[in-house]
Amino acid sequence: MHDLIPAPARVEGEGRCGFVLDEATTLTAGPGTEGTERWLRSTLGAAFGLPLAPGAVDAEGAASAPNTVELRVDPSLEPEGYRLGVSPTWGVRITGGSGAGVFWGAQTLRQLLGPEAFRRAPVGVSGPRGLAAMDIEDGPRFGWRGMMLDVARHFMPKEGVLRMLDLLAAHKLNVFHFHLTDDQGWRVEIERRPRLTEVGSWRARSKHGHRASELWDETPHGGFYTKDDIREIVAYAAERHIRVVPEIDIPGHSQAAISAYPELGNTDVVDTSALSVWDTWGVNPNVLAPTDNTLRFFEGVFEELLELFPADTSPFFHIGGDECPKDQWRQSPTAQARIAELGLADEDELQSWFIRHFDRWFADRGRRVIGWDEILEGGLAEGAAVTSWRGYGGGIAAAEAGHDVVMCPLQQVYLDYRQADGPDEPMPIAYVRTLEDVYRFEPVPPGLSEEAARHVMGTQANVWTEVMQNQDRVDYQVFPRLAAFAEVAWSRLPAPEERDFAGFEGRMTAHYARLDALGVAYRPPTGPKPWQRRPGVLGRPLEGPPPIA
Known part of the structure; x- marks a missing residue:
């Protein structure tokens, strides 16, 4: 059972490890997500003492490495809605209907990584942080x-x-x-x-x-x-x-x-x-x-x-x-x-x-x-x-x-x-x-x-x-x-x-x-x-x- 607040609309998980946040993790931001990229480095990067270096992308602009947090905008989603996927194949992918949707998905990622992700500065060595493989689909009731x-x-x-x-x-x-x-x-x-x-x-x-x-x-x-x-x-x-x-x-x-x-x-x-x-x-x-x-x-x-x-x-x-x-x-x-x-x-x-x-x-x-x-x-x-x-x-x-x-x-x-x-x-x-x-x-x-x-x-x-x-x-x-x-x-x-x-x-x-x-x-x-x-x-x-x- 997830412990997310607010509760998302749908959560499905496989129960096995799908992603590990560590020093090798990279961060890839598509057009319209640059603000969330900066925010993730200033929060998760600071909390865990990680660089979250820019990740490589393929010819279509998608992340090309599995240990990546990838941010994308998909206008087919509702403006503040998002999808968050965790997979051992491609890492973490947050897709939002707008930059706002991507940002709310990033807030969910922060919760999934535990209370340590909310610290203002790292204390000692955090070590790798694992996430179970899962899919979350979410969006707000009210604007x-x-x-x-x-x-x-x-x-x-x-x-x-x-x-x-x-x-x-x-x-x-x-x-x-x-x-x-x-x-x-x-x-x-x-x-x-x-x-x-x-x-x-x-x-x-x-x-x-x-x-x-x-x-x-x-x-x-x-x-x-x-x-x-x-x-x-x-x-x-x-x-x-x-x-x-x-x-x-x-x-x-x-x-x-x-x-x-x-x-x-x-x-x-x-x-x-x-x-x-x-x-x-x-x-x-x-x-x-x-x-x-x-x-x-x-x-x-x-x-x-x-x-x-x-x-x-x-x-x-x-x-x-x-x-x-x-x-x-x-x-x-x-x-x-x-x-x-x-x-x-x-x-x-x-x-x-x-x-x-x-x-x-x-x-x-x-x-x-x-x-x-x-x-x-x-x-x-x-x-x-x-x-x-x-x-x-x-x-x-x-x-x-x-x-x-x-x-x-x-x-x-x-x-x-x-x-x-x-x-x-x-x-x-x-x-x-x-x-x-x-x-x-x-x-x-x-x-x-x-x-x-x-x-x-x-x-x-x-x-x-x-x-x-x-x-x-x-x-x-x-x-x-x-x-x-x-x-x-x-x-x-x-x-x-x-x-x-x-x-x-x-x-x-x-x-x-x-x-x-x-x-x-x-x-x-x-x-x-x-x-x-x-x-x-x-x-x-x-x-x-x-x-x-």
Whole structure:
């Protein structure tokens, strides 16, 4: 039985040795697979201390030696599909429908070679690594297999983002939803608006915990990505066939921007010059004013971001649209005048007008807008897609109206939610969502018509970082549940009640060893030890209890 995650569509094996990875192994890359060739040398080559020298090819471009890993593109396969064959006659052959398919096949090869293949550097002499003769045929169920990472509540340095992209790729996830702005911080450099990062990227104190009653300390928190950082992140993702979906959250969740540029707020209702970057969690009442000045301001922001996120790697721009309280608009003479001028019925339609403006603006530049399901309120912009987070309802309504949808309901795939009941879980919030709960998540809701179901582009897991102060805390919340989510997004699983969770748990035994090799501070399957619950050491397991002071 294989221990691959996500589970492939078909695995057939002969049980005898079909290939040995050693110092004589060569690597042959056909057209369109050069990126995967480089990746294999930087991962397998580095892990095993092997050169993986370029292999000889025959007159037709095929590998001519048996001890070869051969990479090919075959357009007759589905774009992200692949075939992986291991044979004593010709070695390892990975054929994909595109460069992406070849890359996913290479990820499977890495898993087959054991946890040692996931080390960052060789330790001692590895010796040859044998593989059984086998044939694998595989391809994804969904084209959108993603994870949203919030870096506004707690900033993750660039190196941590690059590491997370590697972890997404290892699980065959292909969308990185990059939540860059919120009330608690603005995280991307905009040259024409320098105060967005000079002022908007830092809050004066740090909150600990999720509840309103919990404590702050006076440690400032902040940080932002320079334009060069963003270019590096986008290029790194593209090499791993991951699309980056940047999010600039408007018209709500905007206090960081308003604190930097008070004229963006509803100045006829609130003294916005007194606002600072918000230092707590929840829904903030301060929202953008629906003025021409606001529209021009964010058009300028998006013009700079279009250059950082090219169309081939970022066809979608996420503009938030969630949790936008409309009390200030109800009180604002300026907002009410705008409603009357446009002939709108109410404040919900005013938000829809705001979203429609940017839908047209991005469409004119060859991009598509996507937003949280609140953008349905007041009428959905014609070309907009929806990330359905408040359950299935918004996604169902959007899909039945002919709009594309990404299913990410908080009840199933919010990975900041606690993983067990009781006091053992650090900073417990919201629902308990176990590994099995995530594994039994079904992205296409029952009862959706066949035509509407075609608008479900896929699914993503969301990671909000209010209680995740550092990389280890993110690891602890995300893993191992992201592995279960990845199988749901990639594999063609049966109905939730028919899924073999026991079999998945068995395969996870091997996968925990891979995560260990990668240094992932996952939640242990048996739960944290008492000393792992102390503030400051949550996440990566310690070797034993802390020393006595």
